[in-house]
Amino acid sequence: MNLSETVNTGYFFGLVPLLVFFPIAGMLFNMIFGGKMSEKAIGTVASAASGLTFVVAVLLAYSLSATHGELHQVFLAEWIHIGELQLDWTFRVDTLSVVMMLVVSGVGTLIHIYAIGYMHEDVRFKDDVRRFRRFFVFLNLFIAMMMILVSGDSYLMLFVGWEGVGLCSFLLIGFWYDFNILGQKSTENAEAGKKAFIANRVGDFGFLLAMFTTFWHFGSLQFDAVFESASHHPDPVVISAITLFMLIGVTGKSAQVPLYVWLPDAMAGPTPVSALIHAATMVTAGVYLVVRSAPLYNLVHSTSYIVAMIGAVTALFAATIAVGQYDIKKVLAYSTISQLGFMVAAVGMGAYVAGIFHLATHAFFKALLFLSAGSIILGMERGHHHLAHGHGDHDDADAHHDEEVFDPGDMRNMGNLRKQMPVTFWLYMAGTLALAGIFPFAGFWSKDEILLDAKLHAEHYPGVYWLLAAAAFLTAFYMGRQIWMVFFGKERTEVAKHAQESPPVMTVPLMVLAFLAVFGGALNLPGSHALTHWLEHTIEGVHAGEFDFMVAGVSTVLALIAIGISWLLYGKNPLKAGQIDPLKKPLGFVFTGMENKWFVDEGYGAVIIRPFEKLAKFLSIDLDWNFWHDWFHNEVVYAGFQGLAKFLADPVDMGIINAIADWLAEITKRSSEKLSSLQNGFVRSYALSVLVGVVMILGYLLLK
């Protein structure tokens, strides 16, 4: 580690390996000693590891600003040197990667702290400290992998992190592989993990193809080298291929159409995981990848347009589904997909700063919303627990299994929670207003910048603006719907009446996030454009857009109208217990579609999965077993063989084949023994062996 460099220059670039080291150290510490530690201690170690990572990121940001945002590459070790491929493990510290480091480690630390409280109360958690430890081990591993992803200096290093976070995602979605969300024995979470993994593999395959093509064409995977040779010899066909392959990876990791289906299922993971991995950080890796590859995307307009369209379509498509969901986390999941669509659309249009800006603010408010949703779910759990056991009798945890199923995440079971959970209510409001894009919350500024860019570039990217505007409208609507359903009206169940507020270990991190959700817009306010100037050092050709009252006004008015409509539908006449959704009547089959996620999963099932299973069944049962094994083997081979075997077995097999195998083993053994017996222990024969050697060598050399 280049600590000496730190001392010499006064800057902290040499510290960058610590970004990976701290979480790994935390992970190892918990793995080795965690078995004998209390829950609190485990959580503290993990949070501290993540917190130290954040401190390092801050120091890096400071150093970077002190050196005018110049790129710093910190060499750690040689990694792979094979022929043309020269790869080192080098860290890349530039303004872009530092923003990502700050967001990941900052939000990550808050979520670590929150998780200490959350995991303690998870219904499925039965004082199993090992589970508790495993959770934090995975979380720390995730932070480390995410750091490798954002700090890598080559596509391959990025890919290592990319796969690493995918693995953590898989592990954490299926964290409760043996219980479902209701605490019953079930493997559905494991299934969800598998689905996420497979959908991501499809995307990764695209990314791999992109890397192979890059290496094949440019002979390197190092960012600067690739970009430089790309700018010198732009070959549109190859670069289109690379960027399109990469786009497949982006749709997988960042949950875009058509590979987004895994993300809603990923909500099976514990809520902190949903917040950290599936809302704030990992899913934005695709956006980061596009921004990182900006020099390539800038070269081919057609791909950029495809990227932008995929983002915009995803934004609208997912927003419509969010309108029809009843599960509090599912709404947020589709909202996340929709917001990722915004980011992808932004970076597709070349509005890289807007994309990263939205990435950061979205990390704040979506983490806030998810964690608050977790708080609500736990609050409902507590109410449920309270009802089920009356007062005092808390020990009999097994009783859960025999009761009727109660879903604490279903919004139809809630209502008027504002009264029982006031703190969570206000936090949730902050997140909602930020997401809906209400002035002056963080989401307003970032979303506005994306819409502004879409408007400005409308002639190059036709249609994007309208799709995004519609999505923004729906965003405000479904968030309004959620607020009215959850916090207002009358309690629709007994449980909702007895819901309880969460402890400070959970609410305090939320307050920090809420602060960021409210004021996060300050990062890139029109006029100062701090983020734009910051990122200018890394991304070529970004420029601050002019604030446009037209665009901002339209989107604000749209949002307010949407909230108004939602009030008319859900707020004025609160939903009653058992009542069907008031949207159902006016929208009819459209709402059925929204409710059922436009039957995409079913479609995939019909078009891909079931035919695939059928093919597999056909191959395994009909072709392999019935035909190959039963008929061919039994009838053709077996019968024929029987005859032949009778003849071959004794004379040929035993006589020759077996003998050869035995002979080989035997001859090795024999020669081994022979050699051993040559070693007869007599000094004089050893000396003879030396002399024979001498004579033979001399003879060869002198006579040849």
Place this chain on the structure above:
Amino acid sequence: MNAVPVNYYIILSAILFTIGALGVLIRRNALVIFMSIELMLNAANLALVAFSSANAQLDGQIFVFFIMTVAAAEVAVGLALIVAVFRTKKSIDVDQINVLKG
């Protein structure tokens, strides 16, 4: 007076060397084997001195001193070993030193 040609010395030393090497192979007494080895070393010494005088260079003769010194050190260790063996086995016949084999 004609000097003896260097080849004569070399042939003599080769003969001595061969006698030494064969002695190691043929004799069974550890002491005699050891003496044979000394004979080999001295054959080399003879060759070195002869070459040294033929090449008119001192290096070879200096080397001879080193060889003699080292040989003396070897004698010290070797005799000690042989004595130790004699104490336990009451014999210095190398063919009886034959526990380790295989």
Place this chain on the structure above:
Amino acid sequence: MNQADFYSLLPIIVLTTWSALLLIVDLFIDDKKKGITAVLAAAGLALTMGLTLSQTGQTVIGFNGMVILDGFSTFVNTLLLFSGLMAISVAYGYIKRRGIERGEYYSLILFSIVGMMLMAQARDLIVVFIALEMLSIPLYVLAAIDNSNAKSEEAGIKYFLLGAFSGGFVVYGVALVFGATGSTAFAEIAASIATGNAETLLVLAGAALILVGFGFKVGAVPFQMWTPDVYEGAPTSVTAFMAAGAKIAGFSALMRVFATAFPDIAVDIAPVLAVIAALTMIVGNVAAIAQKNIKRMLAYSSIAHAGYILMAFAAFANPALRDDAISAGIFYLVAYAITSFGTWAIVISLEKEDGKGLAIEDYAGLGRTKPLMAAAMTIFMLSLTGIPPTLGLIGKLYLFRVVVEAQFMWLALIGILTSLISAYYYLRVIVIMYMKEGEPETVSESWLTFTWGAMAVLTVVLSLIPASLFAWASGALMK
């Protein structure tokens, strides 16, 4: 003796003085406290290692060209000093347990290392010969140091007689080379051969005889026959030191002599070396199969590994590959030293006072009773076989690459086939540890545990970052 002379041999001078003083100081140390001697010896090695490392990157020729300090010698000497430290670490408790704890044990190790280090710095055949004897004579004594034990005694006298015998060939070889070229200095020998002044037949014969001496030291066929007997008979801690130290010294001398003194006859010598390498791999690996005693098995294994390293010498004939061959060779030596010390530490842990516990069958059940130790042993066996994720694999990869580049396909093929054969007896140890029932008795000794633990970690960790280590080995070039 001017300053450059002094500087070029500074670590060796310090270590020699230290060992001589240690011999005297030891007289005043109580018989029950010989541990102090061990610590002092280790301190001397550490000090010398510090000095050696401080000379990194320098090239100094001293004593009228008789010795040289360069990257190669620094690298090899560091490795030798590391081996010395490990040798003391495995001996510390073991010789106490076997009742052979004497102060001179450590001094002898130090003297032997002095010889080995001088060998790596030699630039003249006279120095080579002196170094060879300086490293050998203490080893003769060490092999026989358990003089109440007939086996140890036998090992000592066999090693001595055969060592002196092969030493005779070296001396005669030097005499022939001197006669042909008129010099014993490498540079002048090489120059004389290059200009064609030298009698080629004499030079070839001389080089071949010198080769015999080194071949004996590293245990190359047909000069290997002492190896199993001496390895088995000598106290195990001595065997561990011999296996690593003598091999490193022998190979470094072989590299030095044949790369700098005889570069122009490499074409003639290379086929000989290739055949020796092939025979060594075959004999070592095949004979190991029949062994029931683990020390003997490891002795044959060490012969086999000498064969692998010798493969690199086949590539010597091609000047373009010479540096690659040297780096691959010394990289493999590092890998072998680390793995072998770990293995010997475990062998020592299982060896009982009466010398029992050395049969491979005695390892049955180790996987259950001592899971960590068994895991470490598994790593070492995998490394010796050349299976990832271990250093042994990386070392083999580099070696085979050089051999293939040198167009010795048949040799590479034999190397791979014999590696396959070796899997049989290495993996058998693993199978016995984990699959057979048994109650192995082990000795827990902090330094032993440290040795096998640290070596196991190094074996795996270094295999993950081989490029840095290989870069260092590649930088260790001769001047």
